[in-house]
């Protein structure tokens with residue numbers, strides 16, 4: 001498809017010159033005249049009744065404009081952008097708090113210092129209650145988080161989510177039978193996939209400006225989903241969508257954290273309308289830890305039943321999944337996403353029960369990978385344990401159970417269709433590059449000298465590019481937000497009268513380089529040079545629809561819409577250029593900033609001339625309308641299924657339990673690649689977050705529900721010294737779901753990596769009798785596991 | 792709060808400023824609010840993330856750990872002041888060439904720490920680079936390309952002609 005060299009090539013990012021000079025505009029860099037600042041009064045208790053709130057001292061402070069409680073905003077109803085399962089979060093606590101950090105009152109003042117001082121003066125009379133913190137206790141339901149409501153909101157079990165839609169066989173009886181056979185081995189492990197705090201380096205920030213003259217509102221928010229935020233604001237205040245402009249300017253990292261419509265976004269609009277002035281809120285780091293969302297938080301048992309020659313006859317996963325106190329945007333859908341990929345790359349009967357349980361902790365929602373890292377962890381850890389039990393190489397066990405390339409498209413056990421895959425080729429390519437046999441010999445030699453080297457392998461398949469309109473009816477939609485229901489993508493391509501080009505998309509970057517990648521797509525199609533293409537994003541009024549940046553969906557969905565809009569602009573431009581060149585449109589080719597007649601490069605016309613003609617209808621051929629733009633909405637027929645193989649080499653210090661990550665290799669397959677440099681960068685960052693879960697990070701609560709890791713001092717993000725260089729490669733298996741053949745890469749690194757590290761560490765110490773160590777594998781835990789095994 | 796107002800004289804990116812500040816004003820807020828130099832970012836306000844790193848009298852300093860009044864008389868360089876007119880600083884060029892940034896939020900601080908590092912030693916080993924930027928957290932890049940960016944900048948500062956990302960990517 002390529003007529004120029006930019007598609008599939010390394011192109012330096014268009015966004016960088018601004019960012020490296022400190023000229024990027026994040027929400028906190030925007031100033032409005034007469035703006036006011038906000039601070040929230042937050043609960044110090046995980047569970048308590050609120051007897052009263054006394055704001056009189058705060059209101060008496062000079063510079064304080066308002067203190068709002070639920071009594072002021074109850075009439076707004078509930079945030080519409082919440083999945084309608086379980087108890088929804090009120091805009092401010094309504095008589096009871098359910099986690100530490102829950103907002104009870106909102107103070108608006110002249111500046112943030114005064115707002116904080118005033119928030120300290122708001123007196124809240126709490127009556128503490130028993131908090132439900134431990135997941136197993138929550139599941140036992142002896143104490144209820146929400147009075148009179150079972151802690152288990154729902155269980156994704158068997159084929160329950162499709163029930164009544166598709167008739168599917170239940171694999172459980174077959175698995176039970178296999179377990180009872182004499183020639184099978186059953187291997188089972190209980191494992192924790194701990195709670196994490198997403199931790200974008202830019203805290204969330206919000207600035208609302210209500211214009212009472214037009215009764216319209218502008219909101220700047222560090223968000224992955226400005227259109228959904230706009231939809232929720234419109235619904236809450238009863239104003240139409242064309243009166244709400246939500247702008248996500250530069251966004252300093254998302255990772256799912258900024259994929260919610262948060263109460264503060266609505267409350268700042270409310271305050272701005274009430275006070276007639278712009279209102280700002282900027283999250284503190286502690287608030288980012290306790291008041292936005294967290295991720296993961298599963299405890300579960302995975303079990304494999306198989307024969308000694310490596311054939312897996314059944315996989316079972318039974319897990320309790322921590323929803324936190326309230327359900328938000330996707331909360332209960334996260335385990336469902338895990339369920340989609342629970343059997344991984346394998347043709348194996350799978351049975352699962354994922355119990356969605358509430359606790360007195362902050363809400364969990366999408367964090368990079370969102371259910372898929374958890375699923376990959378439980379599966380790939382137990383496959384390793386099974387391989388060890390039967391004495392087979394873990395790579396061979398995997399290959400013995402893969403779907404084969406000629407089986408695609410594969411219909412999974414729960415009725416989803418996997419587009420394309422070639423798993424064994426991908427794994428073999430990794431093993432060959434690594435020098436797997438030599439590496440194993442090196443490990444064994446080191447072990448003979450008493451050094452603890454370990455090799456860890458994991459493969460994965462993920463599901464992304466949401467999403468197919470067919471799934472809209474099953475909850476994969478923004479239906480509750482007043483937006484078109486399905487997760488479609490949009491792209492508007494407009495050639496300007498001077499021959500430059502503006503591209504407007506319904507999804508925006510929080511680091512993924514959309515401006516560059518999209519410009520490559522358009523440049524490739526139209527032959528307009530990269531420097532003459534500007535990509536607009538993140539403004540809810542600019543693009544007709546927008547779903548947002550999450551689930552590795554931007555390129556596969558909005559990128560495809562842009563590609564198709566480009567094709568239409570090109571068709572019309574060929575007519576205009578053909579007219580100017582006195583050639584047939586089919587003979588016109590676009591390249592190097594203009595068009596020429598095929599085979600006669602000197603019969604050419606520059607884009608500036610084509611565009612000039614396009615905007616002067618009297619110069620156009622009969623029947624051709626003026627203007628040169630196209631707006632396309634793309635509805636993907638299916639999700640995409642990227643996959644890959646990761647391998648790590650670690651060394652464990654037997655004296656201290658310290659884990660040294662020596663080498664890391666990954667061979668991912670995300671279909672076609674538009675900018676390899678950007679794709680590699682996504683994988684680097686993804687792996688770093690998986691390694692972070694494996695070795696460093698954990699949201700730790702005490703038994704009354706206090707978060708003990710709310711600062712970066714206690715919640716150790718990996719620093720440069722904690723990570724190695726990453727050795728990357730790719731295989732390319734294009735999808736047939738979109739014409740670009742692209743699948744998505746934002747989450748792959750994270751989905752493939754945590755279990756790779758744990759498999760490596762367990763490999764290093766398994767000969768000492770260690771079967772499993774729960775993440776994060778900090779030195780004390782590893783040392784303790786070695787000690788316990790020795791006893 | 793009843794704040795005394797103090798007068799400070801601070802040179803920022805070669806421009807002298809005389810300002811009235813409250814004693815509790817952090818240097819990072821002084822730069823951002825009083826001088827509108829918003830390239831210096833706030834990621835934690837507690838000294839852990841490094842997004843607020845600037846160079847104060849030649850040393851990389853986290854500007855959220857210092858009050859503006861403590862910088863009285865100091866000479867400060869921020870990310871807005873490192874390019875020479877239209878010519879990027881080698882470290883800025885390195886970050887662009889080697890894809891050393893994604894969301895860009897950590898980047899100004901990362902660039903300032905890298906400049907301080909390379910001004911002391913323009914030929915650091917990978918380990919020295921990783922150690923030199925350990926006070927700056929990046930959530931996006933996994934540091935791989937940041938290390939490459941600093942290596943690129945070091946080579947450039949040594950008068951070599953380093954190669955950018957096109958030489959680095961996987962197949």
Ligand code: FES
Nearest residue numbers: 834835836841855
């Ligand atoms: S804002 Fe200064 S170190 Fe984080």
Ligand code: FES
Nearest residue numbers: 893894897929931
């Ligand atoms: S580039 Fe996003 S935090 Fe470093």
